[in-house]
Amino acid sequence: MGPDVRHDKDDQNNSHFSEVRRSKSEISCKIKPQIYDGSDDLEEYLTQFDLLAELNVWDSKTKALLLASSLSGNARAILNEITNGERHDFDCLVTALKSRFGSINRSEVFRAELQTRVRFRQESLPELAQAIKKLTRKAYPGTSSLVRDTLALDYFIDAIPEADIRLRLREVGPKTIGEAENISVRLEALRLADKQKGRSIRTAVVESSDDTLKSDLRELKDGMKTLQNEVNSINRNNNSQQNRGGNFQRNQNNNGFGRNQNNRNFQRSGNQNGNFDHNRRGNQRSENEQVSGAQANPRQR
Structure with missing residues (x-):
């Protein structure tokens, strides 16, 4: 086999390899990466982009074109700040994005x-x-x-x-x-x-405490009711004793008033008797004086 034949065969192999790569690239171009607008983390986005490029066998120019076509919003404005050659250079495009949206600055x-x-x-x-x-x-x-x-x-x-x-x-x-x-x-x-677990224990304790509290309240209520009945009974007894004491006092007052009335009547009777005795003694003295006068002057008769 001559040199020309080998050269033609190598050209055919290279041409076939290029066609295969071109075919894969054309197929992979249909699977585009996600859109980047500058709000997400740039390092994370570029890491995912590199994985897609490796999986789909993208060359540097294809990577640059796909990355540029995936930009939007503030990130897309970067394309107007770089040259046309930098737009087709993947490394230059990444550097421009990192200077704007990277974490270094x-x-x-x-x-x-x-x-x-x-x-x-x-x-x-x-x-x-x-x-x-x-x-x-x-x-x-x-x-x-x-x-x-x-x-x-x-x-x-x-x-x-x-x-x-x-x-x-x-x-x-x-x-x-x-x-x-x-x-x-x-x-x-x-x-x-x-x-x-502590909440369950506290719930059980609270429920038990509620039951105990209700029981205590019932006992307290019954005790207060009993105490109220005793107080009412004591009040009724006191009122009854006060009524009896008032009647006794009124009787005593009435008896005292009767005794005072009798004393006053007796005193008036004594005064009347005294006046009668006084008058009688006065009359007796007058009669005695008249007799004495008659005896002293017999001649005047």
Whole structure:
């Protein structure tokens, strides 16, 4: 076989390979990535985009065209800020997007948010761990994964509002945020179980207390009724005694009035008798004086 024949065969193979790649690229172009408007996390979006490009065997130019066609909103405005050549260069396009929407220029903002991050009311512990890892990656973009994991572990423990769970995690000393997440989930489950158990016990105690209270109230009510009856009986006896005492006093007063009346009558009778005696003695003296006068002057007769 001559050289020309081998060259023609190589050209045919390369042509066939190019057609296969072109065919795959054309098929994969129908499966476009999601739209990016600048509001979502850029690093997460680019990671997913790279996986799609690897799965569909996209070349650099195809990746650039598909990425540019997937931009919308504020992210699409980037296309007017770069040259035509940069639009067709995947690396240049990614650099332009990172300069606008990446976390490198906003690391201080993410650090401040990470330091004040606490668990929300309806947020689960796995959701909290995921949010902490995401914020840590944005707050420390230039550090290694080992350093970020260590920082994320501390921030995750601090973000848990339950003091007993935080203390227990500090005592156990998990090595990674994933380990801390698993331990905290178990601790929270035990905590909720104890809380439910205590609630059941308190409910039973309250029901028993209610029954006891009702019984005590009935006894107290009966006792007060008995006491009221006794008080009414005592009041009736006192009223009866007061009535008898009043009648006796009125009789005594009437008797005293009769005695006083008799005394006054007797006194008036005595006075009358005294006056009669006095008059009689006066008359007797007059008669005696007349007799004495007659005896003293017999001659005048």
